[in-house]
Amino acid sequence: MAAPGLVSCPLKYPYKQSPLPNGEVDRVPILSIQVARGSVLTSPFEAIIDSGSSDCLFHGDIARAVGITDITSGIHSVTGGVVGEAQMDLYAHDIRLLVGSDNFKITGQFSDQLPIGCLLGRPGFFDKFIVTFDPTEPNPGFELARIHKKK
């Protein structure tokens, strides 16, 4: 039987606004994170939390910022989205993800085709945190609680 997980106190973050066409506004679960590889650490950058994503995806610029000069040196795979014909080349590299005061090793998928900076998906993020989304007014936001499970 698996040992019960240790769950840290949840931290609440407000949704951030993002423009949409025709003056409309989206509210998005965005988290400020950092990435490290060896002794090289990025400045903080914004990532969208996306429970639908089967990986943690990063723009190729993030790889280059931690010294991975050629992202195509990683294991290659192809990802698709909900639109069938849209595909994106991904290259896997091991990195360290820093979220607040916490940090852990993950395999990130990097692509220069990603239109945004980062998507935090299931392996690498949702297996580390209990995420509670609350988009309701007046204070739409999400909570993160780090979970430490013994294997």
Added chain:
Amino acid sequence: MASITPQMPVRTKAGNRLELLLSAPMNSWIALSKDESKIIAIGKTFMEADATAKQAGEKDYVLTRTPDAWLRRALYPVR
């Protein structure tokens, strides 16, 4: 590569994130002040925007990437 610089310094009241994002060029990295009141730097790459922000003497900022267009998106990549 030369940095992209706004025509005029972009500064808004604290927290006017939308106005700042809409003022930034598409497909770029921008460094936002922590209170989201101004754009500190803009670059074609993460490293360019980061270096420009550091050169400006800023320490408290967050980088974000503007997409090719502000659209409704279904991201959800699956392999």
